Amino acid sequence: MERRQETVGQENPADVKKAQNKERKRSSVLEVRQLPRDASFFLVGVASRFVQRKDKNGNPFWDISIMDETGQLDGKIWSSSEWWDIEGDGRTRLNALTDEKVLKLEGNSVGVQGKVVEFRDQNQYNFSVVYYVDQEKYPPHDFVRRSPIPLVEMEEDLRGLIAGLREPVRGFLNRIFFELGIWEEFRICPAAVSMHHAYVGGLLEHSLFVAKSARLMVRQYEALYPELKEEVVVAGALLHDLGKLETYRLSPAPQMTLPGTVVDHIVLGYRRFMNLAEQEELDPGLALEIGHILVSHHGSREFGSPTLPATPEAMIVAASDDLDFKLFFWKDQTSLLEAERSISDYNPILQRRFWRPDRTVSDEARTIS
Ligand SMILES: [Fe+2]
Ligand SMILES: [Fe+2]
Structure with a gap:
């Protein structure tokens, strides 16, 4: 050959x-x-x-x-x-x-x-x-690579998530996504150029998974923390990477824009969100709670967040974002392994090698024990 x-x-x-x-x-x-x-x-x-x-x-x-x-x-x-x-x-x-x-x-x-x-x-x-x-x-x-999940399915998921929220967040999200045109950008935007979800629809796929697992966490914890606001968590999760709409463009592969390079998505997203909140007359206190999630979602200053999660809602979104990002890397890296290998090459971004345990051996071990 x-x-x-x-x-x-x-x-x-x-x-x-x-x-x-x-x-x-x-x-x-x-x-x-x-x-x-x-x-x-x-x-x-x-x-x-x-x-x-x-x-x-x-x-x-x-x-x-x-x-x-x-x-x-x-x-x-x-x-x-x-x-x-x-x-x-x-x-x-x-x-x-x-x-x-x-x-x-x-x-x-x-x-x-x-x-x-x-x-x-x-x-x-x-x-x-x-x-x-x-x-x-x-x-x-x-x-051009696309999200493995069909767009119609993701749109249905997004509409369903929003429909389950309390007002005024439900109306606010419906207006900004489907009346003010964000959907047209969101449905194709990648979540990165090369790291995670770097494909058409990647931002939507990532935001939906972050929102859905964050909502599960709220439901798990609400018995102990009845003050948890599910609508703040879901809105913050869906919008946490809003700034990526201005950070990446497709030409036709994902590329970084100039504002994306020199300002980055956290600041761009916070600015856009606060403008939308003001324009739509969202209660300023509520807007600040959601805005706080946008600026703190990377969880540490080292990873680009100017402030750290200070509310349970922000902690939940930061944890869910971190999990989705790491799971993506695990899948991406282990899918490249030949059948007989179970450990990936060293990943400098997450500073580890990923492990794909042998499912057959585990099953046998379980049967024996
Ligand atoms: Fe982010
Ligand atoms: Fe994210």
């Missing part, structure tokens, strides 16, 4: 066409991420991030992220790599430093031949041949 793929980059256009047409030889991002070291692959996706850098000898290289509907792969293109334009019938060699198609690669579809190599005990993906593919045949939008 490796030899066949290598000839694609060095031989005549007919071979390139042949390779393009043999869809079965194409791997998805998920399949590539499951490959062992030294394996070669051919992948087509949208270049969601493309940055030129220089190595210590002054030679250019590129950091590139390629996304398809199964995930995102971060890789390297070195100065020795080949660049080909195969849009249309023939193929022409591209100069990576001067050709517009390369300079404006971000947001366009590409094909890459690559190899899995080892770097500092982690997998690294090196792309030796890059193809600028036909953008009509491979539309960038087709490669």
Whole structure:
């Protein structure tokens, strides 16, 4: 397989066409991420991030992220790599430093031949041949990853959650989501560029899970804490990442905006929420209780919250947000493990390796005991 793929980059256009047409030889991002070291692959996706850098000898290289509907792969293109334009019938060699198609690669579809190599005990993906593919045949939008939960289901969930709340929060949420247009942004917004829920509908999926588990916590604790306000918890949970609407954009893969980079979602979200609360004449005391959840939801100053959760409602939302974020990472990292492995690579963001215990062994152990 490796030899066949290598000839694609060095031989005549007919071979390139042949390779393009043999869809079965194409791997998805998920399949590539499951490959062992030294394996070669051919992948087509949208270049969601493309940055030129220089190595210590002054030679250019590129950091590139390629996304398809199964995930995102971060890789390297070195100065020795080949660049080909195969849009249309023939193929022409591209100069990576001067050709517009390369300079404006971000947001366009590409094909890459690559190899899995080892770097500092982690997998690294090196792309030796890059193809600028036909953008009509491979539309960038087709490669954008989406939430696994259908949008209609999530909309139903959101409407149901809001309908179960007391006034005036119910009316306020209904108005801001469905009359003031937030829904149009919310339904497609990602929750991140690369960390968690970094796909179309990711913010909605994340906010719904945070709200639903936070509501369960309220119901568990309300016997001991009758003052707990379910409507404040659910509103705070649904809106806790509101600022992400201004932090990310889809082009078509998730990208960070300038305000997102220099202000970030907590401040952007608090400002937008307080403006909406004032405009909709929400009681100022109630608005402050919900606003407090927005600014404190990261749970510590170290993680970007200017103030720490000071109410039971804010503690519940911060805990639920933290859980949803970590569970996402566990699933994302362990889904890449080959069948015989149970421990993931080290995750620098959460500073741990994830464990997928062997379900069969556990079942046997349970039976024996
Ligand atoms: Fe957040
Ligand atoms: Fe969040």
